[in-house]
Amino acid sequence: MTASTFRFEGPSIEQTTVEAALSPFRAAALRHGNLTTTVPRELVHRAAVAEVMLTDWKRLADAHFAMTAQWPRGHSFFTPVDGVHHDPLIAAETIRQIGALLAHAEFGVPFGHQFLLEELTLTVHPEQLRIGQTPAALDIDVTCKEVRKRAGRLTGLAYETTVLREGRPAASGRISFSAIAPAVYRRLRPERVFSAGHRPIPLTAPVAPQSVGRLSPADVVLSPTGDPNRWQLRVDTRHPVLFDHQVDHVPGMVLLEAARQAATAVLGRSSILPLGLECEFKKYAELDLPCLIDGLRLPKAAPGDPDTVLVTGHQDGEPVFSTMVTAALGD
Known part of the structure; x- marks a missing residue:
């Protein structure tokens, strides 16, 4: 399969001929x-x-x-x-x-x-x-x-x-x-995000990994608040996958992971297999403000239907994102 428009400038025919003779990969x-x-x-x-x-x-x-x-x-x-x-x-x-x-x-x-x-x-x-x-x-x-x-x-x-x-x-x-x-x-964007002193909020403690389908505390993106089915988003900008590179806001994939972990906790399972996600992102999630995550288990239309959890995130009382997580039935 060949990409159609984006290609780096290649070597000359003479260079290619010489390199081909020398390269075992050719x-x-x-x-x-x-x-x-x-x-x-x-x-x-x-x-x-x-x-x-x-x-x-x-x-x-x-x-x-x-x-x-x-x-x-x-x-x-x-x-x-x-x-x-x-x-x-x-x-x-x-x-x-x-x-x-x-x-x-x-x-x-x-x-x-x-x-x-x-x-x-x-x-x-x-x-x-x-x-x-x-x-x-x-x-x-x-x-x-x-x-x-x-x-x-x-x-x-x-x-x-x-x-x-x-x-x-x-x-x-x-x-x-x-x-x-x-x-x-x-x-x-707010002017503060471009300042040299812009820092994320202090890293908060994770919930128990097994309560949100994780094995390592480092992969947990929720912190307890004391309220059932409500958490604070845990922002660890050192995470090598969720924060693969430097950004001035919370990446969308972090919010998706928060939705998955919240749904796992709401359903009370050790892990879930999401069958579907329906996500709407309202605004950038800021690194320097607490983001509250709420999970609500929705009623089933019929017995045997998959479980559905609505997860929402807010900062300063304003909606940041919402995700409907549909999960396969547990054992």
């Missing part, structure tokens, strides 16, 4: 075909290559793309659910990475622009999330449903994805986001 490629690599980490807003899920992409039509990705059998943060299934949030992260790649590589958004996640929906098929003997190789169909531009420059994008594993649907999702130029971003 012979391997000729024997086995193209070798798999990840896309450039900068295109998906990751600092660590290990956190890049996408491996290639191709434009099929103006608003239609084919992509490939890989999920590892084990991951330091997206750990297997019940020891059997890939973590559905790795699917959410994979779909998120698609938007950044398309914005930069296909729609010409310069590096340095900021992205504001607006909506994210995800549905997974557990039978296709089972961990096998090799990493999960994925084909992803991507259709852009809304391309917003101003003066010829992309200002927003909404796209839908279907993630296939061996030809069978493993997940599907939709994301919409805005792309914000640096000068505009500066006007939108």
Whole structure:
């Protein structure tokens, strides 16, 4: 699969000929075909290559793309659910990475622009999330449903994805986001976030990891408040995955993880397998203000329906995000 518009300048024919004669990898490629690599980490807003899920992409039509990705059998943060299934949030992260790649590589958004996640929906098929003997190789169909531009420059994008594993649907999702130029971003954000003294709130104590489906306290993003089904968001900017690089706000994936952990606690289980997420992001979550997380178990329409938990986040009394978490029934 060949990317259509974003490629680095390659060596000359003379250089290629000499290097091919010297390189053992060239012979391997000729024997086995193209070798798999990840896309450039900068295109998906990751600092660590290990956190890049996408491996290639191709434009099929103006608003239609084919992509490939890989999920590892084990991951330091997206750990297997019940020891059997890939973590559905790795699917959410994979779909998120698609938007950044398309914005930069296909729609010409310069590096340095900021992205504001607006909506994210995800549905997974557990039978296709089972961990096998090799990493999960994925084909992803991507259709852009809304391309917003101003003066010829992309200002927003909404796209839908279907993630296939061996030809069978493993997940599907939709994301919409805005792309914000640096000068505009500066006007939108509080002036304090650009000061040298801007610091996150002090790190708070985690709830018990087993109460929110985690093994390590370092991966817990909720702190107790003393009120049932209410927590304070625990912001650890040293976390190597959730805070992969320096930011001036709480990343959307941290809020998704908070929703998953809150739903786990509300349902009173050791872990849950999310079947679906419906998320709306109202505004940036600030690093230097407490963010309160509330979880509410919703009534079922019929016996045997999956469990559903509504999770909301507020700062200074204003809504930051809301997520509907649909979870597979527990044992």
